[in-house]
Amino acid sequence: MIAKEKEDVRLKLAVTANELKKSRETLEKKVLERTKNLERITARNEAMLASVGDGLVVVDKEGKITYINKSFEETLGLKVQEVIGRSMVKVVPREDQSGTEVQFKERILTQVLLGKKFVADLTNPFYYIRKDKSRFPVSSIITPVVLDGKIIGAVETFRDITKEKDIDKAKSEFVSLASHQLRTPLSTINWYTEMLLAEDVGKIMPEQKKYLDEVYRGTQRMTELVNALLNISSIELGTFVVDPEPTDIIKLAQGEIEEQKLQIDAKRIKFSSSFKKDIPVILADPKLLHMVMQNLLTNVVKYTPEGGKVTLEIVLSDDQGRTTLPSKIKRSHVLIKVSDTGYGIPKNQQDKIFTKLFRADNVRDKDTEGTGLGLYIVKSIIEHSGGKIWFESPGDAPVGGKDLALEGNPGTTFYATLPLNSVKKSVERGSVSDKKEAAKTND
Amino acid sequence: MKTQKIILVVEDEKSLREAIVDILRRKNYNPLEAKNGREGVEIALSKHPDLILLDLIMPEMDGMTALKKIRQDVWGAKVPIIILTNLSMNNKQLADDMAKHKPIFYLIKSDWKIHDVVDKVAKILEETNSL
Numbered sequence: 236m237i238a239k240e241k242e243d244v245r246l247k248l249a250v251t252a253n254e255l256k257k258s259r260e261t262l263e264k265k266v267l268e269r270t271k272n273l274e275r276i277t278a279r280n281e282a283m284l285a286s287v288g289d290g291l292v293v294v295d296k297e298g299k300i301t302y303i304n305k306s307f308e309e310t311l312g313l314k315v316q317e318v319i320g321r322s323m324v325k326v327v328p329r330e331d332q333s334g335t336e337v338q339f340k341e342r343i344l345t346q347v348l349l350g351k352k353f354v355a356d357l358t359n360p361f362y363y364i365r366k367d368k369s370r371f372p373v374s375s376i377i378t379p380v381v382l383d384g385k386i387i388g389a390v391e392t393f394r395d396i397t398k399e400k401d402i403d404k405a406k407s408e409f410v411s412l413a414s415h416q417l418r419t420p421l422s423t424i425n426w427y428t429e430m431l432l433a434e435d436v437g438k439i440m441p442e443q444k445k446y447l448d449e450v451y452r453g454t455q456r457m458t459e460l461v462n463a464l465l466n467i468s469s470i471e472l473g474t475f476v477v478d479p480e481p482t483d484i485i486k487l488a489q490g491e492i493e494e495q496k497l498q499i500d501a502k503r504i505k506f507s508s509s510f511k512k513d514i515p516v517i518l519a520d521p522k523l524l525h526m527v528m529q530n531l532l533t534n535v536v537k538y539t540p541e542g543g544k545v546t547l548e549i550v551l552s553d554d555q556g557r558t559t560l561p562s563k564i565k566r567s568h569v570l571i572k573v574s575d576t577g578y579g580i581p582k583n584q585q586d587k588i589f590t591k592l593f594r595a596d597n598v599r600d601k602d603t604e605g606t607g608l609g610l611y612i613v614k615s616i617i618e619h620s621g622g623k624i625w626f627e628s629p630g631d632a633p634v635g636g637k638d639l640a641l642e643g644n645p646g647t648t649f650y651a652t653l654p655l656n657s658v659k660k661s662v663e664r665g666s667v668s669d670k671k672e673a674a675k676t677n678d
Numbered sequence: 679m680k681t682q683k684i685i686l687v688v689e690d691e692k693s694l695r696e697a698i699v700d701i702l703r704r705k706n707y708n709p710l711e712a713k714n715g716r717e718g719v720e721i722a723l724s725k726h727p728d729l730i731l732l733d734l735i736m737p738e739m740d741g742m743t744a745l746k747k748i749r750q751d752v753w754g755a756k757v758p759i760i761i762l763t764n765l766s767m768n769n770k771q772l773a774d775d776m777a778k779h780k781p782i783f784y785l786i787k788s789d790w791k792i793h794d795v796v797d798k799v800a801k802i803l804e805e806t807n808s809l
Binding site: 461 | 693697765769786787789
């Protein structure tokens with residue numbers, strides 16, 4: 236009995252052992268298969284990454300390079316063994332148009348790894364420096380790699396955009412050339428209409444005068460448009476001649492208000508201005524400052540309905556536009572603040588407001604005269620001069636409100652800072668200036 | 679009676695040249711016409727006008743070259759010249775040239791009313807007269 240039981244157990248064990256052996260064999264086979272599969276997938280992924288047409292680099296959370304692809308090597312002239320484990324920011328310097336290197340803290344990669352939001356600025360091209368110290372304009376996209384809610388690194392793809400830039404330059408040159416050509420027939424229409432309106436060649440009837448006035452207004456608008464296009468092409472070609480001189484910004488602002496007075500009165504707008512007495516004479520290009528003021532003021536007047544309120548303030552501030560500061564902090568900038576009770580800027584379009592040719596939906600049907608160029612020009616000038624521009628607008632007025640009370644308009648406030656001593660990117664003094672201010676060069 | 683002031687108009691665009699010449703004549707000046715920089719230099723150096731209105735972009739000889747040539751002359755070094763052009767001063771070379779050769783004004787045609795141009799002419803001639 237005992238022997239039989241023993242025999243049974245032995246047999247059972249033998250069966251189990253056999254089964255175990257079998258499943259081990261299947262398991263081994265499966266592991267082998269899976270490993271092979273994984274290897275294939277990894278190899279394929281690597282081949283895919285390696286063949287991405289743009290330069291590609293993966294960094295860990297310290298910004299050290301863990302992977303680069305072929306295009307990275309080719310574009311920058313760097314080999315994989317030279318860069319793995321090294322800091323991307325140090326291996327590939329980034330500089331702006333003027334050749335100033337972007338500091339570690341300011342690099343997009345650094346910001347991305349710190350989890351900061353970053354908005355690309357397309358108006359100012361950046362350059363990457365190759366191993367041989369040559370540089371190329373670069374367009375790059377950097378995204379954080381997030382695992383379990385933590386940033387564990389970042390992936391960057393970048394591209395040499397020399398060709399795109401050349402095309403863009405050709406376009407700007409064309410706009411410049413075409414605009415100059417357009418000015419000649421415009422001058423002809425302007426001048427002859429002026430002589431007719433001044434009755435230089437005989438009296439004109441009131442009806443004729445009315446028509447001629449319309450012709451004249453039309454060409455004046457065309458002239459402004461052509462001037463705006465020319466300003467833009469020169470901003471984009473980098474041929475803006477900045478000629479800073481001691482400028483009384485208050486006087487300039489008062490002159491601008493005077494110029495807008497007709498429009499302000501016509502719309503019964505309550506205009507108030509407040510200029511702090513401690514504003515010194517600043518070093519700026521009056522021609523460009525005129526353009527900034529003119530654009531900001533025409534905008535508020537244009538986009539504020541009849542009977543609205545507009546306020547212009549000029550005060551001293553720091554570089555961030557802060558005005559209430561402890562006395563020991565230097566007030567290095569002037570802050571221009573323009574507020575209105577106008578139509579506001581729709582929330583979903585606020586990020587586009589400084590974009591070239593952009594016009595917000597809510598003003599497109601209210602006013603047909605805008606070009607969408609003004610704020611783009613203003614922003615370029617302000618930033619060229621070392622200042623900042625931004626705005627606050629709670630959004631746009633509710634749609635469909637026919638008899639919308641004035642209070643229903645959300646209004647907008649624009650802020651612009653300018654350094655008291657703006658010498659950035661200036662050419663030396665002494666050149667004759669362009670428009671109404673001519674240089675005194677009498678011998 | 680005062681003698682008529684001579685003003686040389688160097689401008690290739692016929693309609694613009696005639697507009698200026700017409701209005702100058704009406705304001706009792708004696709305008710001379712040149713269709714390009716080369717003619718401009720010739721007339722300037724032979725007739726010695728009291729003032730020159732000079733376009734920049736012109737066939738045969740551009741205004742910048744004409745300005746340089748006139749300035750090389752003993753008389754021409756001092757004649758008041760107004761640049762009247764549609765070319766924005768948007769490059770450094772042009773700005774430098776202007777600083778060196780000293781036109782009295784640099785005016786953009788499409789931004790300037792014709793009567794304001796004539797007022798400028800009158801003012802400059804008054805000033806040079808009183809010297």
